[in-house]
Amino acid sequence: MANLPLTGIRVLDFTWVLAGPVATRILAAMGAEVIKVERKSGYIAPRTGIHGDLNRDKLSIALNMSAPGAIEIAHRLVRISDLVIDNFSARVMRQWQMDYESLVKIKPDVVCLSMSGFGHTGPRAAYVSFGPTLQAFTGFTLNMADEHGRPAGFSYSYSDSAAGFTGAMAALFGLWRQRQTGQGQFIDFAQFEGLVSLVGPSLLDLTINGRSQKPQGWRSQEAPAAPHGAYRCRARGDDDDRWLVIAASTPDQWRNLVRVMGSPDWAAQPLFATLYLRMRNHEELDAHISRWAANQDAEDAMAKLQQAGVPAGLAANAQDCCARDPQLAARGFWPTISLPEGGQTQVCGIPFKMSHTPVGVRRCSPIAGESNDYVFGELLGLSPAERAELIEKKILWP
């Protein structure tokens, strides 16, 4: 622990569901001591699966914030923490007297990061939101239409992942300034605004050029490319949902693509002679490439194209990524962690390596309340009798 980037930093974590736990999972992997405040119910969240993946490396206390007297205990935890983080809408932390205005009185240099859906001000401050609704409201769902014009968007909460990353950055900025100046502050992170900021250059096309933004389909959103698309490949066993993405921008990439395809006659036609012509005639081009791809195994074709210098990649499914991808395996991106009940599981790694202070996964996800003894005993110095009294008063779950 001593040589991790965030050694010595303690985080009191009130987040739940997804965006918040993504943020604190990153801080935990970097060595912060993250104390997750949880309720204890009949349902015991597993150490594996998505919940396990999100909460590894964290500690868990079972503290009933609604019980009289719980706030005093929470405030004692704030006094020994550097960062308090939540992803509720604005009113929840206020009700618990856990908002920045309350906490700064008992811990003047505290950093409070609130990751609400729409922020603490404005007409929508109280709105309830989840990743899919934020994506819809921002425009991702409608502007990611399929080729028939139907809205599609993400089938998962990309917004929560992105908000988790953005929240981790915001937390680190707040903590860094605290370290440098001894001053805390409040960070109002509206996940909606974070997501709007990720729409990208299209936003400037809208606000500056005044251009209405249509779904872009498979048109390249960076350097012009043709072909640029996902092409259906041969089935793998009984799985016929295999696709290969190919992107050719430079004359060399086009030449090499044609060579890998066996230099077919159609590729020599004048209508494919330049990048501009290939883009203008991309429907015919895509039809030719599709016919070629239909007889290819997606992974073999990817390897052949890449070895010829043509950017190409399989549309990988979870099994491809987690069990078959040689690159992710070689870099140890799916670390194995052991479970105290026996057995082990694999989880998602941290997508960067640091030469001097290696970060990574160390511990599996805790069961709710698993760290009560350490946190209330060792950190707060409560005797076993005092802890028993808190359990008696239903402030702590046993």
Add this chain to the structure above:
Amino acid sequence: MPEQSVLTGLRVLDLTDHKGALCGRILADMGADVIKIEPPGGDAARRIGPFLDDVPHRDRSLFFWFYNLNKRSVTLDLSCPQGTGIFARMAAAADLVIESFAPGRLAALGLGWDRLRQINPALILCSIAPFGQTGPWRDYEANDSILAALGGMLYVCGYPKERPVRPLGLQAYHSGCHYAVIAIMGALFARDRSGAGQWIDVSFQEATASAVEHLAGRYFGENDIPRRYGTMHWFRGFRVARCRNGYVMHSISGDWNTLLEWARGDGKAQELTEPQWSDDSYRRANCERLYQILDEWVKDKDRDQLAERAQTLRLPYAAVRPIDELACDEQLEARGYFVDVEHPELGRTFRYPGAPFRLDATPWRVYRRPPLVGEHTAEILGGELGIGAEELAVLNAQGVI
């Protein structure tokens, strides 16, 4: 002088192309002095559209503007020894170098990690590459679409068995850049204790994979391979419906009885009063039928009225809006999200997206508009690095700057 912000005084040399440009942009927004080092003629990102008024020009790329606000620009030819020599002098006085070259390229220029740490032991080097600096695919080429594919993001976007839908925005690059910023901040904390810099190796592919919430959890935890489900969220709690004047996002993730009472109050969805529907797992297992019934209920409703009413009932419904509506969104307006940035050389002021998060004591802010090609070459190499006017003239004549 502006007040001290979070990263005031941090000197950053930004060698990235369009893939990694967001990383330096975020640091610059927080007050770092980010110097974009461009080849003579300008960064290739300046050739990517859209362009101001659709006039292609290296100082009119909205793509470049988006990713390079708040940075300064120096032109420097790193393919010649004079250029790398000047870079080495700049690195001696810098805190951080960010690069997104093909792995090995920086070392081939004589500016690899071993050399840079000799020049400046406190320097942090952050390398961001499609597949990272190691592994069998290290030298493979990729753009954002290919990274979305290999990171598992693409496969789950779109309709079952049909062609996957390309995500909007360069989200593989964005995720990689977010993690790069996070790692850099970690390296600053570590350097604060040890005095030593270090080398950070970020993989865009891994960053993308880590942004697909259910990829690893479903596979390792449940041995499940998530597929494409159209607009339905994989956990089945959300799906898009057509309404009178557009689309709305349904949600069965709020309070069920509230939703049911509302629909029944409209004289609709009687079938949902059958007892089996009161069970959440039954609802999820039979979500196709459930959403059909709810679709029928909302098909003649007004999009915004429906979403507003749902919110007063604390049901997480939302209007499914086009990107265009962001420009007049009342929440963004009320919070002053968009900011006006003056481009004096064009005699115009443009609206930029603003703070992705608000630190109340050290706010996000605009320090300067995106730089013109080499706009700060003389000020940085001459004024700050101390290269004399005569030498600058020679370097200019040789095409080094």
